[in-house]
Amino acid sequence: MSAATAPPFINLKGVGITLGGNPVLRGINASIPRSRITALLGLNGAGKSTLLKILIGEISCRGKVIFRCGHDHTRPAPKHVGYVPQRLRVEANLPLTVRDLFGLALGRRPLFFGARRDEARHLRMLAEVRAPANLLDRWVETLSGGELQRVMLALALDPHPELLLLDEPASGIDFLDKLRYYDDIAAINARDGTTVVLVSHELELVRRHAHHVIALSGGTVAFEGPPSGLPESAELGRLFGR
Helix, strand or coil: CCCCCCCCCEEEEEEEEEECCEEEEEEEEEEECCCCEEEEECCCCCCHHHHHHHHCCCCCCEEEEEECECCCCCECCCCCEEEECCCCCCCCCCCCEHHHHHHHHHCCCCCCCCHHHHHHHHHHHHHHCCCCHHHHHCEHHHCCHHHHHHHHHHHHCCCCCCEEEEECCCCCCCHHHHHHHHHHHHHHHHHHCCEEEEECCCHHHHHHHCCEEEEEECCEEEEEECHHHCCCCCCHHHHHCC
16 A cells, blocks of 8 residues: 555554643544654644653553554554654763764673674764764764764664654754755655654744644644645644744
8 A cells, every 4th residue: 555545654542641740632633644754743842742752652641552563554563663852961971972872772782892893884874864974983972963963863763663753853953954854854754664753843844844744732633634734724823823
């Protein structure tokens, strides 16, 4: 089946969660289409990042999250989920290079044993996201926002994920880097058919690249549909303000 006619990759049915006594999500019903880019929109505090954490299984919720994965759409969870958080917290005094970070995330051996054996793999990972090879020996704390996001994307894409989740991936990087970053995400989706869910405040970039939009407001779905429907949505002003 084509992506357009295949069952949704994920169905959300009555998904709700209360954190610290406050209802963050209130009975979310929505679908995330297979092999498409879905953008989660909404003001800060609307529950977008919380929904991503539910999808990766970091927190539990009420209701149902139904995955239809693989070619037969029967597996209960994706074979591999790539996740790029909003920011990577690294201790300022921790001497960690990008090579070390890759080794920690991917290796089963201690860092001091065989780290150079994985160099070809690490270089392929950087090339996949159009990041220069010399980043491998850079200290993580010295990377620019755009460099760090590409390093995190390289990690999320290894091994090839069925589902790629991005929490405001262009936050803190300059405009041209944002354009290139979103273009690369679109290229990965088109080439590999990876289902992408991204949290974004970049409305014009969402209109340009996303196939599907879920807009949250007050913990509920205020809009769901193609980006072309957003300008006509009566909820748009309430979602994003004047």
